[in-house]
Amino acid sequence: MTLLRTVGLTKRFGGVTAVDDLSIELGDVGITALIGPNGAGKTTAFNLLCGVLPPSSGTVEFRGRDVTGQPPHRIAVLGMARTFQNLELFGDMSVRDNVMVGAGAHLRGGIVSAALRLPRHRSDERAARERSDAVLERLGLGDVADRPASDLPYGLQRRVELARALATDPALLLLDEPMAGLSGGEAAEVAGAVRAIGVPTLIVEHHVETVMALSDRVLVLNFGRLLADGTPAEVRADPAVVEAYLGAEDAA
Amino acid sequence: MSWPWRLAGWALFVLAGPALLALAGQVPFLTSGRLVFLAITALAAVGLCLIMGFAGQVSLGHAAFYAVGAYASGILTAGYGVPPIVALLAGMVLAGAAAAGVARAVFRVSGHFLAMATLAFGLILYYSLGHFRTVTGGNAGRGGIPKLAIGSWEATTDTRMFLLCWALVVLGVLVARNVVDSRTGRALRATGASEVAAGCCGVNVVRAKVGVFVLGALYAAVAGSLYAHYVTYIAPEEFGLLKSIQFLVVATVGGLTSVWGGPVGAVVLVLLTEASREAIPLFVEGATGPYELTIYGLVLVVVLLLFNRGIAGGIAHAWRARGRGGGGDPEPLAEDATGRPVPREVAP
Numbered sequence: 001m002t003l004l005r006t007v008g009l010t011k012r013f014g015g016v017t018a019v020d021d022l023s024i025e026l027g028d029v030g031i032t033a034l035i036g037p038n039g040a041g042k043t044t045a046f047n048l049l050c051g052v053l054p055p056s057s058g059t060v061e062f063r064g065r066d067v068t069g070q071p072p073h074r075i076a077v078l079g080m081a082r083t084f085q086n087l088e089l090f091g092d093m094s095v096r097d098n099v100m101v102g103a104g105a106h107l108r109g110g111i112v113s114a115a116l117r118l119p120r121h122r123s124d125e126r127a128a129r130e131r132s133d134a135v136l137e138r139l140g141l142g143d144v145a146d147r148p149a150s151d152l153p154y155g156l157q158r159r160v161e162l163a164r165a166l167a168t169d170p171a172l173l174l175l176d177e178p179m180a181g182l183s184g185g186e187a188a189e190v191a192g193a194v195r196a197i198g199v200p201t202l203i204v205e206h207h208v209e210t211v212m213a214l215s216d217r218v219l220v221l222n223f224g225r226l227l228a229d230g231t232p233a234e235v236r237a238d239p240a241v242v243e244a245y246l247g248a249e250d251a252a
Numbered sequence: 253m254s255w256p257w258r259l260a261g262w263a264l265f266v267l268a269g270p271a272l273l274a275l276a277g278q279v280p281f282l283t284s285g286r287l288v289f290l291a292i293t294a295l296a297a298v299g300l301c302l303i304m305g306f307a308g309q310v311s312l313g314h315a316a317f318y319a320v321g322a323y324a325s326g327i328l329t330a331g332y333g334v335p336p337i338v339a340l341l342a343g344m345v346l347a348g349a350a351a352a353g354v355a356r357a358v359f360r361v362s363g364h365f366l367a368m369a370t371l372a373f374g375l376i377l378y379y380s381l382g383h384f385r386t387v388t389g390g391n392a393g394r395g396g397i398p399k400l401a402i403g404s405w406e407a408t409t410d411t412r413m414f415l416l417c418w419a420l421v422v423l424g425v426l427v428a429r430n431v432v433d434s435r436t437g438r439a440l441r442a443t444g445a446s447e448v449a450a451g452c453c454g455v456n457v458v459r460a461k462v463g464v465f466v467l468g469a470l471y472a473a474v475a476g477s478l479y480a481h482y483v484t485y486i487a488p489e490e491f492g493l494l495k496s497i498q499f500l501v502v503a504t505v506g507g508l509t510s511v512w513g514g515p516v517g518a519v520v521l522v523l524l525t526e527a528s529r530e531a532i533p534l535f536v537e538g539a540t541g542p543y544e545l546t547i548y549g550l551v552l553v554v555v556l557l558l559f560n561r562g563i564a565g566g567i568a569h570a571w572r573a574r575g576r577g578g579g580g581d582p583e584p585l586a587e588d589a590t591g592r593p594v595p596r597e598v599a600p
Contacts, residue, residue, distance in 0.1 A: 102453045
């Protein structure tokens with residue numbers, strides 16, 4: 001079944017076309033990598049998918065619904081969660097509170113039930129708390145749940161972002177360079193965690209070898225355009241990819 | 253903080269009311285009448301702390317919602333014989349609707365538009381109060397407003413009125429705490445740290461901000477209603493820009509990011525202005541007139557130099573720092589490796 005479909009997705013910033021006529025389709029299983037040289041438009045593509053940026057033209061369809069131009073919170077509630085290349089944690093909130101913001105995505109109780117401590121508020125809090133604690137345990141963050149997120153070392157902060165995204169109970173996970181700045185061992189841990197999570201994932205990553213090993217399918221972007229689409233083996237053998245990207249990296 | 257400390261804090265807060273009354277009986281410069289104004293100011297300021305500290309929006313028109321509460325109470329009770337409690341609730345509904353209108357119109361655009369919009373709303377309402385004489389009494393004001401009564405209980409004395417107002421301040425802080433310590437509160441703190449990330453976590457940023465803005469306006473409406481019933485006379489000059497700025501200073505001095513900011517700021521500023529009214533003529537011969545603004549300005553500068561989170565925020569911060577220094581928490585794990593500036597602190 002198709003989970004995500006973009007048709008002719010394009011984003012122009014002034015004279016620069018960051019994403020150019022991107023048409024992709026993702027099924028509801030597996031891990032798909034989105035790779036490409038710096039400035040290829042990977043992060044912009046993410047921002048278009050999750051509603052942070054409106055596209056210049058083209059459409060995004062998610063779980064059978066046209067979500068083009070919808071605000072991020074609506075797309076998030078529909079089941080798309082993401083992490084950020086430059087961490088966007090809620091720094092002085094505790095790790096648990098960070099994750100509880102994500103867990104609150106599907107709760108409906110508002111300011112009135114909170115102000116008056118209605119039963120609705122209590123059941124909401126309990127649900128958010130239980131969901132958060134389960135996710136924290138699963139990602140090995142139980143011991144640091146009460147610490148301010150900004151107190152944690154960088155590797156753990158990356159994991160908190162992943163936990164926060166998972167707490168929204170996503171149907172599709174977008175990971176923007178989840179291994180950036182991590183050591184080889186930490187990167188392998190993240191890869192293992194992503195595998196174990198089992199949620200369909202679209203992942204942007206510069207650790208090419210790690211991501212090739214992790215992914216079922218690889219999309220290659222170059223100058224905002226889709227250059228290749230196939231299994232890791234197919235993409236690795238594609239002369240255009242080798243010339244634009246992989247070859248250059250090997251030479252470096 | 254563990255629960256015995258929290259309970260002690262609330263007990264102290266509740267008892268501060270009678271303690272202030274006792275103080276008013278002992279010192280020459282403070283009367284229980286001034287304490288009523290102190291409590292009214294504190295209540296309005298709790299609402300402003302929610303708007304500014306948690307929704308992150310500067311409001312220069314808080315006195316407008318205060319005016320809506322006061323005039324709803326004044327006109328409905330004096331003009332139509334409506335019971336004070338019903339008039340108070342009507343004032344809350346009207347102020348809430350006005351706040352929702354202002355907020356909905358401007359939260360869609362980011363930036364400093366809300367500050368300008370609240371300023372404009374405050375000024376328009378202020379001049380309207382003077383203009384529509386048949387309803388508001390114009391610049392001459394409107395009198396004959398009854399004292400506040402709940403059933404057969406009447407707030408006939410200053411002491412009674414103060415205790416009622418203080419009870420409402422306690423209730424107001426409790427409600428503010430409930431909101432701050434909830435999904436809505438977390439959503440707002442998250443939005444303050446990273447609006448993009450909050451949105452991607454499913455937070456409807458506009459709705460959360462509008463909700464808190466409306467809630468903050470309700471505090472001002474109740475405060476205005478209490479004012480009308482206490483003074484029994486209302487005129488536009490009480491509800492101008494100066495009043496909005498007074499609320500702003502009280503909230504900032506107390507601590508915008510703390511639910512305790514309103515009462516703390518009001519106690520500090522009212523005690524200081526009242527004391528100075530007594531003390532300044534002793535040093536400056538022939539000095540008379542209102543010192544209030546000078547004191548407000550001075551206290552604002554001094555407090556912001558000493559604690560940039562206001563007094564309540566500063567105390568909360570020092571308390572947590574003490575806890576860490578005393579070995580209450582385990583060793584910090586590491587620095588923020590990204591080197592990003594840590595977002596502005598929001599103390600619950």
